[in-house]
Amino acid sequence: MPKAPEDCLDMTDVREGVDATDRELVALLERRFGYMRAAARIKPTRDTVRDEGRKASVIAAAVAEAEARGLPGDLVADLWERLVEGSIAYEFVEWDRIRG
Numbered sequence: 001m002p003k004a005p006e007d008c009l010d011m012t013d014v015r016e017g018v019d020a021t022d023r024e025l026v027a028l029l030e031r032r033f034g035y036m037r038a039a040a041r042i043k044p045t046r047d048t049v050r051d052e053g054r055k056a057s058v059i060a061a062a063v064a065e066a067e068a069r070g071l072p073g074d075l076v077a078d079l080w081e082r083l084v085e086g087s088i089a090y091e092f093v094e095w096d097r098i099r100g
Contacts, residue, residue, distance in 0.1 A: 036087050040094035049091050055084050 002017040003009075043049060059080045066076035 032083075032087065033090060036091045037094050040091045041098055043095065046092070046095055046099075049095055050088055055088070058084055 002020040003013045005014075005017060008014045008017060040049070059077055062080040063073040063077050067073045
């Protein structure tokens, strides 16, 4: 178990914490992409994969959550733009794979 950021005493502690956090983030991405597979399975038509309104609300919610936690909203908006676009692309691939 890595040290909490405020308990780090040297760069070894920091790097251990960053590496552990990165592993957690990848595990969360695995779960998120599982939901994209579920969406591909559930959505009845390919044209329902992209939903610009939903995309905007997901990004806005992430920015609001980040800012409430004292994180830079503009950086989170950029990250979520890439995440959501990547998720949509993945969902298209899965939709096509499921329906052959």
